[in-house]
Amino acid sequence: MKTCCTLLFFIACLFNTTYAQHKLTKLWETDSVLKVPESVLPDTENKVLYVSNIDGTDPWGADGKGAVGKVGLDxxxxxxxxxxxxxxxxxxxxxxxKLYVADLSNIVVIDVNKGAVETIIKVDGAEGLNDIxxxxxxxxxxxxxKNKKIFRVENDKASVYLDNLKGPNGVFMHDKTLYIVDNGGAYKVNDDKTLTLLADGMEGGTDGIENIDGDNFLVSAWAGSVWYVSPGSKELLLDTKAEKKNTADIGYDAQNKIVYVPTFWRNSIVAYRVD
Incomplete structure (x- = not known):
């Protein structure tokens, strides 16, 4: 019996070492003056974060109240x-x-240096553009x-690339391969447009996906969680559901290993170091 217990303890320790390898360390949080921030994107060259502000009680409202804000890396x-x-x-x-912003049925293109809208790309057939x-x-x-599709836009012309999805949100083009999150799962999109599951069971509205390195990704779920995802496994790094603090469309600085998390209704951005 003692030998059996010792073996079980060893297996438990090995399990924890294998599946609890990573963590998030909070670095800072902005003042709560943003306006329903949904997405954040680091621009390390210009040392700034861009933040999309929905601004309003309707996350899909065509009300002209939305904005893009700027936050320092500090x-x-x-x-x-x-x-x-x-x-x-x-x-x-x-x-x-150029900064590209999903804006319901349009993509707004902003010249970063001029700080002005350069053009607007209309995505015919779109109703609820989300991640870019x-x-x-x-x-x-x-x-x-809203329409459960992924669009491909080249030379300002949009075409449907994937449809019949369940709840697509985050998209990430990495090393000529597209990755998406859809209805609690993270997937690799193959050349023939079939999907290879990386991990599922991430409930609460899978939202953002960012590449860490190789085949390792961070995935956020809007209800309040961030996951470390590798093919065939997932690890919960952050759970703020009890605090009713959302984790929307994350941004990642690969050079400094920092993930930026928009808190949506809490009107702030939180920065964490990924270890």
């Missing part, structure tokens, strides 16, 4: 309303000095959570 608010007049803006993507990722080739990938 958590100090630079501007809550840097770019205004948007409609419940959500996902953010950055490529060659821009590949190295400039192709834009954007989810439509």
């Amino acid at each position: 958590g100090k608010i630079i501007a809550v309303d840097w770019i205004t007049g948007l409609n419940a803006p959500k996902g953010l993507g950055l490529h060659n000095g 990722s821009v590949g190295d080739d400039g192709v834009i990938w954007v989810s439509d959570s």
